[in-house]
Amino acid sequence: MRDMNFLIENNGKPIWHPMAHPAEMRANAPKVIIKGEGVHVTDLDGRTTLDAVGGLWNVNLGYSSAPIKQAMAEQLDMLPYYSGFRGTSTAPSIELAYELVDWFRPEGMARAFFTSGGSDSVETALRLARQYWKIKGEADRTKFIALKKGYHGTHFGAASVNGNANFRRNYEPLLPGVFHIPAPWTYRNPFDETDPARLAELCARALEDEIAFQGADTIAAFIMEPVLGAGGVIVPHESFMQRVRAICDRHGILLISDEVVTGFGRTGAWSGARLWGVKPDMMTLAKAITSGYFPLGATMIGETMAEVFESDKSSFGSIGHGYTYSGHPVGCAAGLAALAETRRLKLHENAAARGMELATALAALKARHDIIGDVRSQGLMAALELVGDRATKTPADKPTMARVADAAYEAGVMLRVSGSNIILSPPLILTSADVATIAEGLEAGLSAR
Structure with a gap:
């Protein structure tokens, strides 16, 4: 590593950071993280903080998982890379595909297509959805429907199904034939409905209405995160995804469950689809598949889709899609080790238990701080929505959000700010003491605004 002076001098200059304005990064140098251990990270100044962001929803096993590091080192010695483009497989890719199919068998998954991350996985699902209908002789089924406020990545197709203008406007026009319906968000929705069950029904009706308007025979798939x-x-209310599944079945539309965040235990269940008792047609995976130790993802394909592709006798069934690093042997070795540790530690159970403790702590903070307009959580994914005024629900401004995050960091907790939301997605190895530390950091941040 270069010396500290070099890093300070060049921080924020040669790099353009994701989801940030380059000028802002040059004017206000970002934090330089140099070490991670357990659930903590240490910056260039030697300050250690609890990472309540979990990297980016993905470091479920924390930063000290020796089995993953060992598996990667051993695979580097054996075979650091080989391509799957020439009809070749590697031992780790075969093993990991087998494990993933077994893991998500309750959701009806039968095949795995490897990618390099979440955006890749969503892009793959969208392409396979269109291809599926061509094989079926229904080539008019090209459209996609998604939820407003949903997030599905940064690739052209993935960004097109995103339901937030912040991730779309600078790159429009995007993929044509993509339409959005209201999300079942009780705090802000066009129906002014605060009852979750009633709102789920209204949003499901909006889906039915959009399908009728577009024509069911033109729609390839509906994509959603089980928890946005x-x-x-x-x-969402527990009934919502089940309603969506029934509507899709009624109109012959594929359902894609975007599990890039919700896969592997974060919600308190092994997947968001399993949490809600739904079998989708495809699932997109990434992030926790290697606990962030290697960029890897997968698109899981359900039994019915797999049968259609594999029984096809025409050229339409040939997969004209892939990535240089699809099924990367080192990534798959990391994935095998990460999944073994995830299962051994029963991280979904810990996420559920610690998530209840975190929800209680956040509710107590809301009772003390008027700036908190709403608190939402499921397992170890949570958000505090900050407002300038509770009555009008006016979102807190950018300087306020920055002050809260900075004060929390000084108090020993790393937070993520997204608009007027503070997002919490800590590692799933979190302890009760760690939950208390997060609450203390939030208290410091909210008190400093």
Whole structure:
């Protein structure tokens, strides 16, 4: 590593950071993280903080998982890379595909297509959805429907199904034939409905209405996060995804469950679809599949879709899609180790238990601080929506959000700010003491505004 003076001098200059204005990064140098251990990270100044962001929803096992590091080192010695483009497989890719199918068998998954991350996985699902209908002889089914406030990545197709203008406007026009319906968000929705069950029904009706308007025979798939993550941890009523599944079945539309965040235990269940008792047609995975130790993702394909592709006798069934690093042997080795540790530690159970403790702590903070307009959580994914005024629900401004995050950091907790939301997605190895530390950091941040 270069010396400290070099890092300070060049911080924020040669890099353009994701989801940030380059000028702002040059004017206000970002934090330089140099070490991670357990649930903590240490910056260039030697300050250690509890990472309540979990990297980016993904470091479920924390920063000290020796089995993952060992698996990666051993695979680097054996075979650091080989391509799957020439009809070749590697041992780790075969093993991991088998494990993933077994893991998500309750959701009806039968095949795995490897990618390099979440955006790749969503892009793959969208392409396979269109291809599926061509194989079926229904080539007019090209459209997609998604939820407003949903987040599905940054690739052209993935950004097109995003339901937040912040991730769309600078890159429009995007993919044509993509339409959005209201999210089941009790705090802000066009129906002014605060009852979650009633809101789920209204949003489901909006889906039915959009399908009728577009024509069911033109729609390829509906895509949704079982719990909306980057949009502000919007937790639907338990009936909503089941309603969506029934509507899709009624109109012959594929259902894609975007599990990039919710897969592998974060919600308190092994997947968001399993949490709500739904079998989708495809699932998109990434993030916790390696606990962030290697960029890897997968698109899981359900039994019915797999049968259609594999029984096809025409050229339409050939997969004309892939990535240089699809099924990367080091990534798959990391994935195998991460999944073994995830299962051994029963991280979904810990996420559920610690999530209840966190929800209690956040409710107590809301009772003390008028700036908190709403608190939402499911397992170890949570959001505090900050407002300038509770009565009008006016979102807190950017300087206020920055002051809260900075004060919390000084108090020993790393937070993520997204618009007027404070997002919490800590590692799933979190302890009760760690939950208390997060609450203390939030208290310091909210008190300093």
